Structure formats: C-alpha cells, structure tokens
Amino acid sequence: MAPQVGDRLKVRWPDGSAHKSQVIQTRPSATGAAGALAGAGALAGAGALDFYVHYTGFDRRLDAWVSSDRLVPGTLEAREGGGEGAGEGALPQERTRHKRRHEEAVDPAVVALEKEHEELTKVKNISRVAMGEWEVDTWYYSPYPDEYAGVDRLYVCEFCLKYMRHKKTHVKHTDSCRCRCPPGKEIYREEAKKEGESTIAVFEIDGQEEPVYCQNLCLLAKLFLDHKTLYYDVDPFLFYIITEVDARGSHIVGYYSKEKQSAEGYNLACILTFPQYQRSGYGKFIISLSYEISKRENKAGSPEKPLSDLGKLSYRSYWTNVLFEVFSNLESEISVEQISEMTAIRTEDIISTLQHVDMVREWKGQHVICVDKAKVREYQKKQLQKGRPLRLCKQEHLNWTP
Incomplete structure (x- = not known):
C-alpha cells in the first residue's frame, strides 16, 4: 500500500543513511508508470508516485x-484516520497546547486563513534558481505568480532581479540588460587589498522609489527564508544590498531591510546572505553595517524580534565578539549603558549576551559586569585559530549620513 499524506516512514538520503520523515504531498511519478518497476526495495504500490517529505527534526529547507x-520498506506508520483526512498531521510541526490555546483565543477566521496559508506554502514551488554563474537549490516556497510556480529552474538576472522561466529568454535578457549594479545610492565601498579578495560595495534603496526591484528581491529572498512575509508592500522599507564588484558589475551577495520609521527602534527587519556566498563572513558584515548606521543616527538599535534560530546564533556571535573586543581593551570599570553608547547595541541585547557568557550579576536592582579576562583571551585565541579574518563593516568606508 502506498504511503498517504500524513503518514510517517523512513527515507534514504543520497549518502545512504535513513531518516524519519512525514509525507506532506504526493504526485504522479516523474518517471511515469516505469517508476513502479524502479528499485526492488520500493514500497508496494508506491512506484507510480513521488512523495514530498519533511524530515523529522530537520529544518524545512531540506523538505x-x-x-x-x-x-524504506517496513517503516511505514500510517497516521490515525489516514489519508487526506489527516490534514493537520501533514504539517511539518505538531500543534502544541500553547498553539491550541492561541487558536482558541483569536478570531476563527484568522486561524482559518493562517491554516490555509500554511497549506499553500508548505511545498516548494520552485526547485532551483539560476543567477549569473550560480545555480542554487531553493529552500522554501515563494509566492511568485502562478505561471512561474512548478518550474524546475527559475532564471533571475543578477543585476536587475527580473525573473524568467526559460533559459533562452534569460540569455536574450542578459545580452540586452544595461543594469550592472543595484539601483539606488552607493553608500559603502571597500576596495580589495590583495589577490583573491573582492571589492565590496553596498547600495541603499528606497522601496518607494524602486518598488519593482525591491519586490523582486523579496520574492527571491523568500526562497531562502522560512518566515518572511514582506513581498509587495515595500514602500515603508529601506533595502541595503551587499555586492561583490568585478569588471562585469556588482554581483548581489545578500541584503538587509529596515523600516524607515520603527516604533520599536529596530535597525534591521530582514537579513539574508544568499547560499552561494554563505560561510564567507558576510552575515557578520551585514549585522555590523546595520550597527554602524545606527551609530551615525546616534541611536541604539536591535533586530526585529522574534529572531529565527539561525538569526539568534548569528547575532549572539556578533554581540559576543563586539563585547569581548571592548573587554580586551578595558582598563577601568564600564557600565552596560556605556557599552550601548559605544556599540549602538541595545542594553537588553548586551545583558542577554553577558548572561549567556556568565559575565553579569544583579546587585541591588542593577546589572553589574564581571569581566573574566581569561575567558576573553581564550575566546579571541579560538577566533584566531579559525584562520578566517572577521569580515566587518569599516567606518572609514561608509559614506552615509542620516
């Protein structure tokens, strides 16, 4: 019997290992009827279908x-009730008591819309993206127009971000496109100092002035961001595009956005380094850029909450690095407020980071910093042993005023 939506079973990865998974959706096999004969070990009756699965305990990007x-034969666990009727069981994450209480407390119509949205967005609608010399597997669903949904490969101009379904259209566009950098004002340029390094340029774009580019950026970014909800209403936002520059132009590496007016004082709304440029230090560069701009504004800033798990790790690493750099040069006592003025990091983020590294105590209602110099030296030693210099925004290359 073929697995149905909501059923659980093990699936083999390309490396041969098997992992628990849940069936989210099915479709006729890409190999047609011949698929029924493929693999002697296939589950009976399953050969005529392909299965969209979520791996239990893993991020949705691997779906x-x-x-x-x-x-894997012999591992099928049909959900109680089975089949299409197990709609909620097909969701990647089980409902918790907290979520049920939340649903009971809000408008049922809103809950219904949220469930419909989850249902529509749980399956990736585009498999791969071709940008410049890169071809990248996508991670999540993105609300591109219907005629672009279901394509195996989406072609995107790396300069203007126009998207196309066909390679020949993309080639023709590339030959005629005159864009060689993002629209907007260049606010940062750091020239490469030696062979193998890249010149970095950053462009500031007003969503109201360049709505099409910013909407295209948001649609592209959603393929790699799980919880992003900004797609078309880009007017209230500024976008900061990080690029690597060569003789052909400025190639997009990543970006961050922020609200022009944030009541909560957030200095960053959304952040992404595209997969082909990850593990190159750009995440910390983007975070540090947001804080350098906050310094110019004479404000302490903070990223929009709640942070994703990956966002928490990135920010915790950045905040720890900044605080330990302050402590390594410290010759007298310093307060949380003074650190905030120096770094533009909000006091609550400083306190949570100090608590994480066990360097703060509460005394008479005040937070008192207890610097462990040995821990600071050990941390910085480990950073040096990683062999990769920390890529941060440098004030002298930032050409920006409020």
Whole structure:
C-alpha cells in the first residue's frame, strides 16, 4: 500500500543513511508508470508516485520530493484516520497546547486563513534558481505568480532581479540588460587589498522609489527564508544590498531591510546572505553595517524580534565578539549603558549576551559586569585559530549620513 499524506516512514538520503520523515504531498511519478518497476526495495504500490517529505527534526529547507525507491520498506506508520483526512498531521510541526490555546483565543477566521496559508506554502514551488554563474537549490516556497510556480529552474538576472522561466529568454535578457549594479545610492565601498579578495560595495534603496526591484528581491529572498512575509508592500522599507564588484558589475551577495520609521527602534527587519556566498563572513558584515548606521543616527538599535534560530546564533556571535573586543581593551570599570553608547547595541541585547557568557550579576536592582579576562583571551585565541579574518563593516568606508 502506498504511503498517504500524513503518514510517517523512513527515507534514504543520497549518502545512504535513513531518516524519519512525514509525507506532506504526493504526485504522479516523474518517471511515469516505469517508476513502479524502479528499485526492488520500493514500497508496494508506491512506484507510480513521488512523495514530498519533511524530515523529522530537520529544518524545512531540506523538505524535498523523493521517488518511491528512496522509501524504506517496513517503516511505514500510517497516521490515525489516514489519508487526506489527516490534514493537520501533514504539517511539518505538531500543534502544541500553547498553539491550541492561541487558536482558541483569536478570531476563527484568522486561524482559518493562517491554516490555509500554511497549506499553500508548505511545498516548494520552485526547485532551483539560476543567477549569473550560480545555480542554487531553493529552500522554501515563494509566492511568485502562478505561471512561474512548478518550474524546475527559475532564471533571475543578477543585476536587475527580473525573473524568467526559460533559459533562452534569460540569455536574450542578459545580452540586452544595461543594469550592472543595484539601483539606488552607493553608500559603502571597500576596495580589495590583495589577490583573491573582492571589492565590496553596498547600495541603499528606497522601496518607494524602486518598488519593482525591491519586490523582486523579496520574492527571491523568500526562497531562502522560512518566515518572511514582506513581498509587495515595500514602500515603508529601506533595502541595503551587499555586492561583490568585478569588471562585469556588482554581483548581489545578500541584503538587509529596515523600516524607515520603527516604533520599536529596530535597525534591521530582514537579513539574508544568499547560499552561494554563505560561510564567507558576510552575515557578520551585514549585522555590523546595520550597527554602524545606527551609530551615525546616534541611536541604539536591535533586530526585529522574534529572531529565527539561525538569526539568534548569528547575532549572539556578533554581540559576543563586539563585547569581548571592548573587554580586551578595558582598563577601568564600564557600565552596560556605556557599552550601548559605544556599540549602538541595545542594553537588553548586551545583558542577554553577558548572561549567556556568565559575565553579569544583579546587585541591588542593577546589572553589574564581571569581566573574566581569561575567558576573553581564550575566546579571541579560538577566533584566531579559525584562520578566517572577521569580515566587518569599516567606518572609514561608509559614506552615509542620516
């Protein structure tokens, strides 16, 4: 019997290991009827179908369509009630008591819309993106127009971000496109100092002045961001585009956005380094850029909450690095407020980071910093041993005023 939506079973990864998963959706096999004969170990009756699965305990970015020969026989656990009726069981994450209480407390119409949205967005609608010399697997659903949904490969101009379905259209566009950098004002340029390094340029774009580019950016970014909700209403936002510059132009590396007017004092709303440029230090560069701009505004800033798990790790690492750099040069006592003035990091973020590294105590209602110089030296030693210099925004290259 073929697995149905909501059923659980093990699926083999390309490396041969098997992992628990849940069936989110099914479709006729990409190999047609011949798929029923593929793989002697395939589950009976499953060969004519492909299965979209979520791997239990793993991020949704790994969700994928798999053929029947990757299903592990003897591991099928049909959900109670089975089949399409197990709609809620097909969601990647089980409902918790907290979530149920939340649903009971809000408008049922809103809950219904949220569930409909989850249902529509749980399956990736585009498999890969071709940008410049890169071709990248996507991670999540993005609300591109219907005629672009379901394409195996989406072609995107790396300069103007126009998207296309066909390679020949993309080639023709590339030959005629005159854009060689993002629209907007260049606010940062750091020239490469030696061979192998890249010149970095940053462009500030007003969503109201360049709505099409910013909407295209948001649609592209959603393919790699799970909880992003900004797609078309870009007017209230500024976008900061980080690029690597060569003789052909300024190639987009990543970006961050922020509200022009944030009542909560957030200095960053959304952040992304595209997968082909990850593990190159750009995440910390983008975070540091947001704080350098906050310094110019004479404000302490903070990222929009709640942070994703990956966002928490990135910010915690950045905040720890900044605080330990302050402590390594410290010759007298310093307060949380003084550190905030120096770094533009909000006091609550400083306190939470100090608590994480066990360097703060509460005394008579005040937070008192207890610097452990040995811990600071050990941390900085480990950073040096990683062999990669920290990539941060440098004030002298930032050409920006409020």
